[in-house]
Amino acid sequence: MQLTRLRLDRFRGFEQAEWRPGPGFNLVLGENGAGKTSLLEAVHLLGHGRSFRGRVRDGLVRHGSPSLEVYAEWFDGQQRAHRAGMRHSGSSWEARLDGESVATLAELCAALAIVSFDPGSHELISGGAEHRRRFLDWTLFHVEPDFLETWRRFSRSLRQRNALLKTQPQERQLDAWDDELAEAGERLNALREQQVAQWEPLLFAELASSLPELGPPRLVFIPGWRRQERSLRVSLAAGRERDLALGYTASGPHRADWRVEFEGLPGRDGLSRGQTKLLALAATLSQAAQFAGGRDEWPIIALDDLGSELDREHQARVLSRLAATGAQLLMTGTEAPTGLEAAGISPAVFHVEHGRVGPA
Numbered sequence: 001m002q003l004t005r006l007r008l009d010r011f012r013g014f015e016q017a018e019w020r021p022g023p024g025f026n027l028v029l030g031e032n033g034a035g036k037t038s039l040l041e042a043v044h045l046l047g048h049g050r051s052f053r054g055r056v057r058d059g060l061v062r063h064g065s066p067s068l069e070v071y072a073e074w075f076d077g078q079q080r081a082h083r084a085g086m087r088h089s090g091s092s093w094e095a096r097l098d099g100e101s102v103a104t105l106a107e108l109c110a111a112l113a114i115v116s117f118d119p120g121s122h123e124l125i126s127g128g129a130e131h132r133r134r135f136l137d138w139t140l141f142h143v144e145p146d147f148l149e150t151w152r153r154f155s156r157s158l159r160q161r162n163a164l165l166k167t168q169p170q171e172r173q174l175d176a177w178d179d180e181l182a183e184a185g186e187r188l189n190a191l192r193e194q195q196v197a198q199w200e201p202l203l204f205a206e207l208a209s210s211l212p213e214l215g216p217p218r219l220v221f222i223p224g225w226r227r228q229e230r231s232l233r234v235s236l237a238a239g240r241e242r243d244l245a246l247g248y249t250a251s252g253p254h255r256a257d258w259r260v261e262f263e264g265l266p267g268r269d270g271l272s273r274g275q276t277k278l279l280a281l282a283a284t285l286s287q288a289a290q291f292a293g294g295r296d297e298w299p300i301i302a303l304d305d306l307g308s309e310l311d312r313e314h315q316a317r318v319l320s321r322l323a324a325t326g327a328q329l330l331m332t333g334t335e336a337p338t339g340l341e342a343a344g345i346s347p348a349v350f351h352v353e354h355g356r357v358g359p360a
Contacts, residue, residue, distance in 0.1 A: 315339020
């Protein structure tokens with residue numbers, strides 16, 4: 001995929017701005033607070049329905065404005081042109097894709113694929129399980145046709161069962177929702193297990209390059225219930241009294257998680273902050289590679305302030321591998337990462353200053 005035009009209106013510090021990145025590597029320079037990251041956030045918003053730094057209502061709308069607007073044009077892997085626009089107030093939104101109104105954010109997010117690495121990406125490893133479930137499900141959303149309907153079916157049945165648990169229901173009422181939840185949940189779990197199995201060799205290849213000193217890795221997937229001992233239907237029945245007391249469903253795919261273990265380390269907490277960042281970056285880049293394998297095109301890759309996150313050697317290694325893929329790369333920094341020179345890469349350079357974006 002290749003982004004060719006991005007326009008922002010009332011987005012964070014920008015009253016109005018336009019950016020036309022080129023193919024390959026694009027570097028946006030500017031002082032801290034100039035708005036470099038906002039450009040990546042805007043693309044991420046169209047591809048994910050939210051910023052990588054939080055929800056729209058958490059500061060994306062320019063102060064004093066009722067709503068923000070983002071418009072983008074891009075080519076997909078088959079060189080088909082697309083365009084999309086969104087207006088978002090923080091509580092409501094409307095969008096159009098290729099001239100047609102969009103009914104759900106899923107329609108918009110399915111069209112524009114972007115993976116992002118930013119200074120907060122270590123939360124993928126050190127943060128809560130929700131980050132890691134969302135990470136797995138992003139890939140499934142883009143490469144597995146059955147995923148979205150399966151996920152929606154599971155989510156609906158989970159909401160219904162949780163609502164019912166708060167009402168002291170009759171046994172037969174819960175039985176019906178247990179059956180529905182179990183069937184959808186088992187299917188969702190099977191898709192995730194399949195995705196993890198396909199992702200594992202790609203992740204391990206990245207780790208062999210970025211964290212060889214930690215030894216052989218092991219990827220552990222946690223379904224959210226003791227699947228090795230029982231089916232989800234049996235697990236729901238066994239935990240019914242507990243769930244009634246709690247008022248919600250305590251086990252199932254909505255509790256799924258994953259982790260990477262290394263020989264010689266006691267666990268995830270044994271990683272240094274730098275190693276945690278490298279593990280998060282390896283996960284992000286291998287996710288992009290898995291998308292490329294499933295869709296025969298690379299997603300747009302956004303790297304926010306890479307120079308402050310990685311040393312020169314790791315920067316050069318990562319950038320050299322990305323250059324070989326042909327993927328479009330959107331990077332930001334207060335100065336050019338030293339890894340670009342070491343990797344022999346000459347990016348298109350832009351500068352952000354006083355609410356404007358232009359060639360450096």
